[in-house]
Amino acid sequence: MQAAVHKSAALVVRGLRKSYGDVVAVDGLDLDVGAQECFGLLGPNGAGKTTTIEICEGLVDRDSGDVEMLGRTWEQDPKALRQRIGISLQETQLSDKLTVRETLALFRSFYEHPHDVSHVLAQVQLEEKANARISTLSGGQKQRLAVACALIGDPELLFLDEPTTGLDPQSRRQMWDVIDKFRASGHSIVLTTHYMDEAERLCDRIAIVDHGRVIARGTPRELIASLGAEQMIEFASEGTAAIDLGELRQLEGIIDARLDAGTYSLQAKELHRAVPALLAYLASRGAPLTELKTHSATLEDVFVSLTGRHLRDE
Amino acid sequence: MSETREPRRTPRTWRDAQIVQLTLVRFREFLREPEALFWVFIFPVLLTAGLGLAFRSKPVDTATVAVVTADIHAPPHVGELLTRSKSVVVRPMTVDSAMEALRTGRVALIAIEDLGGRISYRYDPARDESRTARLIVDDALQHAAGRVEPVATSDDYVTAPGSRYVDFLVPGLLGMNLLGSGVWGLGFAMVDLRRKRLLKRLIATPMSRPQFFASFLISRLVVLSFEVIALVGFGVLVFHVPLRGSLWSLLFIAVFGALSFSGLGLLVGTRAKTVEAVSGLANAIMLPMWVLSGTFFSASHFPDVMQPFVRALPLTAVNDALRANMLQGASLGAVMPQLGVIAFWVVACYAVALKLFRWR
Numbered sequence: 001m002q003a004a005v006h007k008s009a010a011l012v013v014r015g016l017r018k019s020y021g022d023v024v025a026v027d028g029l030d031l032d033v034g035a036q037e038c039f040g041l042l043g044p045n046g047a048g049k050t051t052t053i054e055i056c057e058g059l060v061d062r063d064s065g066d067v068e069m070l071g072r073t074w075e076q077d078p079k080a081l082r083q084r085i086g087i088s089l090q091e092t093q094l095s096d097k098l099t100v101r102e103t104l105a106l107f108r109s110f111y112e113h114p115h116d117v118s119h120v121l122a123q124v125q126l127e128e129k130a131n132a133r134i135s136t137l138s139g140g141q142k143q144r145l146a147v148a149c150a151l152i153g154d155p156e157l158l159f160l161d162e163p164t165t166g167l168d169p170q171s172r173r174q175m176w177d178v179i180d181k182f183r184a185s186g187h188s189i190v191l192t193t194h195y196m197d198e199a200e201r202l203c204d205r206i207a208i209v210d211h212g213r214v215i216a217r218g219t220p221r222e223l224i225a226s227l228g229a230e231q232m233i234e235f236a237s238e239g240t241a242a243i244d245l246g247e248l249r250q251l252e253g254i255i256d257a258r259l260d261a262g263t264y265s266l267q268a269k270e271l272h273r274a275v276p277a278l279l280a281y282l283a284s285r286g287a288p289l290t291e292l293k294t295h296s297a298t299l300e301d302v303f304v305s306l307t308g309r310h311l312r313d314e
Numbered sequence: 315m316s317e318t319r320e321p322r323r324t325p326r327t328w329r330d331a332q333i334v335q336l337t338l339v340r341f342r343e344f345l346r347e348p349e350a351l352f353w354v355f356i357f358p359v360l361l362t363a364g365l366g367l368a369f370r371s372k373p374v375d376t377a378t379v380a381v382v383t384a385d386i387h388a389p390p391h392v393g394e395l396l397t398r399s400k401s402v403v404v405r406p407m408t409v410d411s412a413m414e415a416l417r418t419g420r421v422a423l424i425a426i427e428d429l430g431g432r433i434s435y436r437y438d439p440a441r442d443e444s445r446t447a448r449l450i451v452d453d454a455l456q457h458a459a460g461r462v463e464p465v466a467t468s469d470d471y472v473t474a475p476g477s478r479y480v481d482f483l484v485p486g487l488l489g490m491n492l493l494g495s496g497v498w499g500l501g502f503a504m505v506d507l508r509r510k511r512l513l514k515r516l517i518a519t520p521m522s523r524p525q526f527f528a529s530f531l532i533s534r535l536v537v538l539s540f541e542v543i544a545l546v547g548f549g550v551l552v553f554h555v556p557l558r559g560s561l562w563s564l565l566f567i568a569v570f571g572a573l574s575f576s577g578l579g580l581l582v583g584t585r586a587k588t589v590e591a592v593s594g595l596a597n598a599i600m601l602p603m604w605v606l607s608g609t610f611f612s613a614s615h616f617p618d619v620m621q622p623f624v625r626a627l628p629l630t631a632v633n634d635a636l637r638a639n640m641l642q643g644a645s646l647g648a649v650m651p652q653l654g655v656i657a658f659w660v661v662a663c664y665a666v667a668l669k670l671f672r673w674r
Contacts (some may be wrong), residue, residue, distance in 0.1 A: 059518055059674070082520035089518065093510035097346040098339065109335035110519040116324050153519070 008035050009055060009068075010157050010188035017067035018051055018212075025051040027212035029065075036190040038179070042196065048212035049192040050090060053161050056190065057087050070156060083112055085210060086155030088146045090162050096135035100126055100145055103134065104152055111153035124148040124178050129156040140171025147178055158182060160191040161252050164198060176202060177222075194311050196299035203303035206246060215306050223302050229255045229267035232301055233274060233294050236263050239287025256305065267297070267305065322501035332522060343503075344537065353498075354541055358491040359548045365487075365610075366480040366553050369444065377447030378403045380412035380421040392427045392455065399618035412436075425455075430538035449596045481556065484549035485636035486609040491541055492568060493629050496575025497582060497596045499537075500530055501575035504583030505592040514674040527668075531576060538572045539565070544641075558643030566646065567639060567653075576662025578628070584670045587642035603629040 011033035018026040025046045033039040041049045054060040056067055058074045058081065066072065070084055094103055101117055108114045108259040121127045129137060138147065143163065150158060163179070164172040179202055185188060193199050199206050200220045207217040216223055224230075233254075238244060240262070248257035248266065253274030255267040268274040271294060282289060303311050328334060344350055381393040381404055396402045405421060416419040416436070422443045424436040433455065437444035459538045516526065541564065557564070578599060586592040607613060607629035608618075615623055624630055632647035635652035638644035644654070 057518060059514060079520060082518075087515075087518040089511060089515055091511055092515045093512065095339070095343060095510075095512065097343050102339070102342065104341055105330075106335045107519060109330050109332040110521045149515075186665075251667075284432075 009033065010037065010040075011069040011190060012037050012066070013052070013056065013068075014066045015247055016052065016055060016067065018048075018055060018060070019063060024212055026055070026062075026217045027207070031207060031214070033188060035188055036183075036186050037183065037204045038183050038191070038202055040199040040206045041190070041192040042194070042311075043192075043209035044194055044204050044309070045301075047209045049194075049209055050161055051194055052209070052213075053190065053256055054089075057159050058082075061096055084151065084156050086150035086153055086158045087159045088150040088158075089164060090165070092133050092146055094142070094145065094149070097133065099131050099133055100137070101130045103145065104148060107149045108152045113154055114152050115154050117152070118290040120148045122282075123151060123181055125174065138171070140167050140174060143167060143171070144178060148176070150309075152181065156187050158189045159186065161188065162192055162194070164193070167170075172198070173288070178207060180253060196303070196311060197246045200299055202262075206299070206300050208299070208306065210303075210307055216302065220299060222295050223299060225268055227255075227297050227302055227305055229269055230298050231268045231271045231274075231294055231299055233268050233271075233278065233292070234263055235266075235278070235289055236294070236303050237282060237287045237289055238290040239285060242285040242287045243282070247281070248278075251281055254278070258304075258308075260304075263291075265304075267301070332512060333525045333529060333532075336521075336526060337532050340503075340529055340533035341536075349406065352595070354495050354537065355544050356489070358487055359543070360437050360483060362480075362487055362545065363552070365483055365551075372473050376401055376403060377423060377450040377503070378405065378421045379447060380405050380407045380415050380424045382407060382409050382412050382424060382426045383516075385434060391431065392425055392433060395455055395458040396425075396451065398458050399450075401450050402454050420500070423451055425451060442528050459640050473636065477528050478553075478554045481641055482612070482637070484553070484555045484612070485640050486633050488542065488568070489571065489607070489629055489633040490604060490609045490662045492538060492572045492632065493575045493600060495537065495541065496534065496572050496577075497579040497600055500536055500576050500579030500591070501582035501586075501592050501596050502579075504580065505586050505589060508583075508587060508672070508674070509589070511674070517673045527580075530580075531573065534572060535569055538568060542568050547617055555640065557640055559639035559645070562565065563646050564639050567632065567649070570653065570656050570660070571635070574628045574632075574659040574663065576668065577660055580667040580671075584667050585672050603627050606630070608633050626655060628656055628659040631659075 009032060011031060013029060013031040017024075017030040029052055031039070031041075031052075040053065043049050044288075052247070055062045055160050056069065058078060060070060069081065072081055074081060091221070098106075100121070104117045104120060117130075118127075121130055124147060126141060126144055126148065129141060131194060134142065134145070140159070147163060148159065150160070160179070164175050167175065177190065179191070191202065203220065204241060205217065205219050207214045208225060209215070210221070216226065218226070243264070245257050245259060248254060248264070251274065253268050253270040254277070257264060257266045259265075266274070268280070279289075300311055315624065325419050376502070379402060381396065381407070383392070388628075393404045393406055396404045407415065407424075409426070412421065412424045413436075416424055416438075422441070426436060428434070435448050435451070437448055439445060439579050491592065500628065504513075507516075546555075546557070546564070550557060579596075582592055582595045586595060596621070603612075606616065606624050607627050608624075609629070613630055613633075631652040635644075635649040635656075638649050638652075
């Protein structure tokens with residue numbers, strides 16, 4: 001049985017499929033999440049991340065495929081699994097009329113070996129808001145409370161669906177701190193996000209998901225290295241007609257080139273060779289630069305190179 | 315690291331039990347919603363007060379009579395005799411104003427005394443009230459003038475208070491109120507939880523589903539005891555509505571009825587995703603029952619063909635059982651048919667609702 005093979009794995013998914021009518025949401029997806037690992041599902045909206053995570057959480061039925069976590073399946077022992085995992089859903093509105101402490105006391109009562117409310121309040125930095133009604137909390141505070149509700153049962157595996165979507169930068173950093181603390185306690189996390197910086201910052205390993213499939217997987221460093229380019233060059237020019245993408249790709253130090261909404265984007269290996277070569281080429285074509293930028297390659301560039309689209313396009 | 319892995323844990327007490335926490339949440343949400351408090355407690359009392367005042371009945375055997383004397387300056391002989399009777403209210407008037415008062419219903423009868431001391435009564439024989447007044451006034455007059463009854467009689471009333479409209483009204487309003495708070499209480503709460511995706515969040519925890527539903531019923535039952543006390547207490551204190559049956563039986567009927575109404579509420583809230591949808595469903599269920607189930611007037615007014623349908627409605631059963639208990643002092647055994655109808659609705663509603671219930 002697979003249970004024996006993946007004894008140390010937090011989550012194993014094989015050949016997962018799910019359709020809603022004619023729409024294929026998840027199309028043969030495999031995942032392996034190790035113990036003590038923070039694993040990220042990165043992809044644009046509508047890629048099938050939420051369907052995947054909700055099937056793993058036992059909230060949505062799958063059409064086919066296997067899901068096993070903490071050595072068990074939902075069919076074998078749903079009650080034990082519910083005790084051992086923590087879940088934060090997208091778009092849950094907790095009851096406005098209750099206080100933070102009352103809400104956590106409610107969720108605490110469902111678990112056999114829960115944390116104290118005060119312990120979790122400290123974990124998510126909401127001690128000062130303990131007796132405040134939820135209606136008075138900011139978006140970031142509400143989101144941290146939602147994560148606190150997932151943490152109160154002392155889970156071994158934590159699922160976070162888009163934990164920072166819609167939050168301001170400061171609230172996002174606070175949420176990252178909360179997630180870091182949970183990782184430090186030695187448990188596993190599966191999170192979905194469409195922010196590449198979040199995935200890079202938080203995740204040990206990432207699966208890039210598009211159209212219900214994993215199109216690339218690895219550590220953030222491995223994925224970026226797979227581009228074969230450490231640097232990205234973006235430029236705009238007045239003489240677009242004179243510039244040929246095929247010729248750009250032949251330039252020294254340039255690996256790939258694409259044109260996207262009037263901006264050229266080049267993957268480069270050695271910036272100190274690529275930039276002079278580019279400038280010389282543009283001069284020979286009589287195409288003056290109007291803009292030139294370079295940055296280190298990111299997961300966003302990986303996604304663009306794999307799909308031709310940006311993460312936030314959809 | 316050791317600090318996060320082995321945090322201090324407080325031992326569990328009864329307050330940490332999920333049924334306690336779930337029920338506490340229900341109470342907190344109810345008490346922190348001032349409008350709900352108004353509709354459940356204040357509104358029915360105001361409605362009873364309003365209707366009770368509008369339809370208050372005068373003592374049954376009192377007649378209001380206009381007395382007209384031929385000589386306005388002479389002391390009214392008839393009036394003097396009549397004022398000795400407690401059953402007669404005397405209003406001395408001129409002929410014109412007496413006719414006006416008769417037409418507008420302020421008096422039921424005119425008694426005219428001529429110069430010779432003869433009395434003539436003027437009234438419309440088609441009016442029950444006037445015919446009764448004629449008998450009462452004549453009887454009081456003859457008696458006061460010294461008539462000795464040839465046969466000794468005495469009155470032994472069997473249906474005095476308890477037959478007024480307000481006596482009929484209070485049990486009906488109680489039934490209607492239990493229906494409203496049951497259907498709204500559960501139906502609205504379920505849709506609200508589903509709309510906020512809290513139901514989905516709750517089943518993502520190891521929460522016990524039976525205890526989740528039980529918490530709604532427990533909070534309903536506690537709130538309903540206060541509803542019964544507020545409405546019945548008001549009726550008894552202000553309108554002297556009788557409580558002839560046992561209070562425990564009354565509470566039992568109320569609790570059992572409320573259970574079936576909560577079942578209807580759960581049924582209404584099994585699948586609806588919006589407040590609009592649940593409002594429409596709730597009104598579609600409640601409006602026909604307000605009309606048909608004998609809340610404001612007796613359900614027996616409906617044609618015989620409709621009676622089996624009317625009798626099968628849960629609100630009819632609850633209203634009939636409450637009235638039998640409060641007004642006739644009926645035991646639980648005597649309202650078995652009504653309890654049977656309620657039991658059917660309890661079983662049917664919960665069976666269907668729990669089967670169809672959607673958590674997302």
